[in-house]
Amino acid sequence: MIRFTSVSKFYPGKIPGVIDISVEIPDGEFVFLIGPSGSGKTTLLRLLTRDLIASNGSIIVDDWDLHKLTKGTVHLLRRKVGVVFQDFKLLLDRTVYENVAMVLEILGKPPKSIPEGVSNVLELVGLTDKKNVFPMQLSAGEMQRAGIARAIVGGPKILLADEPTGNLDPETAWGIIDILEEINKLGTTVIIASHNADIVNRMKKRTLTIEHGHIVRDEEKGHYHLTKHEKRDHKGGKHDAAH
Amino acid sequence: MPLIREVRTHIRRSPNQALAATLTMFLTFLVGGVFFLASLASVSILGFFEGKPQITVFFTPKAGQVEADSLKKKLEATGKVASTRFVSKDEALSIYRQQNQNDPLLLEMVTADILPASLEVSATDPKYLEQLAPVIQGSDGVDEVVYQRDVVHSLLAWTNAIRLVGGTLALLLALDSLLIIGTVIAMKVALKRDEIEILTLVGASPWTIRAPFIVEGGTYGAMGAALASLILVVVVLWMRPMLYAFLGMIPVLHALLVNATGPVFLLSAGGFFVGTILLGFVLGAVGSWTALIRYLN
Numbered sequence: 187m188i189r190f191t192s193v194s195k196f197y198p199g200k201i202p203g204v205i206d207i208s209v210e211i212p213d214g215e216f217v218f219l220i221g222p223s224g225s226g227k228t229t230l231l232r233l234l235t236r237d238l239i240a241s242n243g244s245i246i247v248d249d250w251d252l253h254k255l256t257k258g259t260v261h262l263l264r265r266k267v268g269v270v271f272q273d274f275k276l277l278l279d280r281t282v283y284e285n286v287a288m289v290l291e292i293l294g295k296p297p298k299s300i301p302e303g304v305s306n307v308l309e310l311v312g313l314t315d316k317k318n319v320f321p322m323q324l325s326a327g328e329m330q331r332a333g334i335a336r337a338i339v340g341g342p343k344i345l346l347a348d349e350p351t352g353n354l355d356p357e358t359a360w361g362i363i364d365i366l367e368e369i370n371k372l373g374t375t376v377i378i379a380s381h382n383a384d385i386v387n388r389m390k391k392r393t394l395t396i397e398h399g400h401i402v403r404d405e406e407k408g409h410y411h412l413t414k415h416e417k418r419d420h421k422g423g424k425h426d427a428a429h
Numbered sequence: 430m431p432l433i434r435e436v437r438t439h440i441r442r443s444p445n446q447a448l449a450a451t452l453t454m455f456l457t458f459l460v461g462g463v464f465f466l467a468s469l470a471s472v473s474i475l476g477f478f479e480g481k482p483q484i485t486v487f488f489t490p491k492a493g494q495v496e497a498d499s500l501k502k503k504l505e506a507t508g509k510v511a512s513t514r515f516v517s518k519d520e521a522l523s524i525y526r527q528q529n530q531n532d533p534l535l536l537e538m539v540t541a542d543i544l545p546a547s548l549e550v551s552a553t554d555p556k557y558l559e560q561l562a563p564v565i566q567g568s569d570g571v572d573e574v575v576y577q578r579d580v581v582h583s584l585l586a587w588t589n590a591i592r593l594v595g596g597t598l599a600l601l602l603a604l605d606s607l608l609i610i611g612t613v614i615a616m617k618v619a620l621k622r623d624e625i626e627i628l629t630l631v632g633a634s635p636w637t638i639r640a641p642f643i644v645e646g647g648t649y650g651a652m653g654a655a656l657a658s659l660i661l662v663v664v665v666l667w668m669r670p671m672l673y674a675f676l677g678m679i680p681v682l683h684a685l686l687v688n689a690t691g692p693v694f695l696l697s698a699g700g701f702f703v704g705t706i707l708l709g710f711v712l713g714a715v716g717s718w719t720a721l722i723r724y725l726n
Contacts, residue, residue, distance in 0.1 A: 258634075258635060340632065
């Protein structure tokens, strides 16, 4: 379970990241985190991996009070919280297999069990036939699937995805969301920060809307509320398309 | 990725930096090793002379046991003498033969007649040496008096000079090595910044991230030290006959140099080799560690 209690994060110069966030996410939930750019979505995810430390309030992830974690124990939290990035963050000089196997090696799994563990997740994300390929030889969608495989191979309880479909075409994006939903069905809590209104609206999952660092809406089967700015862009896009 | 494989990859991907770091370490250990061995030898020589009688009185060719007994009595009467030992011409020849057993030419030319008899004297306290000097000088048959104190003082000055110069030079080179290894590792950290970030995010422990860099630095140190100590052992082997001729009278060095395939030499060379490599590894690892403290926090 994840529990934020009155959490604020201010960057140097007192620039607010998130302000007075209180929210609870039970185990196994699928949650969308939406809001305009700079609203605080990424800050919230970075607080969850303790990449950032909250300025105020407390964050509890299972039994861990993140404020009390020391530098020497943060890695234990990160082994329970997998992260998928918009820009994939794959090691370009290693194959898909090596990128994924690296996590199991870090976890200290017996060498003999690693090939099977990697094969299982590559099968789940549909990359079995690309395991010996380097990231630069993959399409964007395949790279993201490799990123997901790496994030889940260690069996995390929580999976965070920061704009996982941001660089993908709609069809590929749906493929990624399907995989994340599949992972959620296996019991992993999935939290996705997204700008993709279509996906959020059609998935009908719990949706937290952040604006200016505050959670302004928390809906059980939420949908994407476009901001004025986004509405203008959206209309502009349609207008351009009509021409 | 297992540690050794990771370190091998690090080194293979930047051979020039690896070579620079290893050569610096090599130079440090070569110079340090030369001075270490010289210092060790001078300490052995010093110990040898310190253990010798404090005064050796050489008699004229015609003088012998009678003059020695007379002098012995005079010295014992002062109450300031701890022990005396008479070395006859025959005994002197025997010592000479033992010292030059490998050089038949030197043995052929010397007989007991041309070697002086001597009396070795040790005072109860070195401060009495000055008071005993006039007693000895005024005795019959005395040709030459050698005070070990002068030899020891001279050797001590040399030993201290070797230690000071060698120690300072080795220290400066060690500092230079630390800085070069630190710089090489800092460059590696900068090059691998993205990889380190990813490893951190997927749950690698601080040790998992640091270990390859520390072992890499240690490897440069160990390789440099191994090369330097190997060269020093080869040089000592090459110079062994000359060193033995010059320093063979000193028991410690005699035992070491008398047989290149004997257990003393092999154990000493092996110990020096392994000890130097370990020291090199530690020095390299410390260089890496200091760089990581600065660049990985």
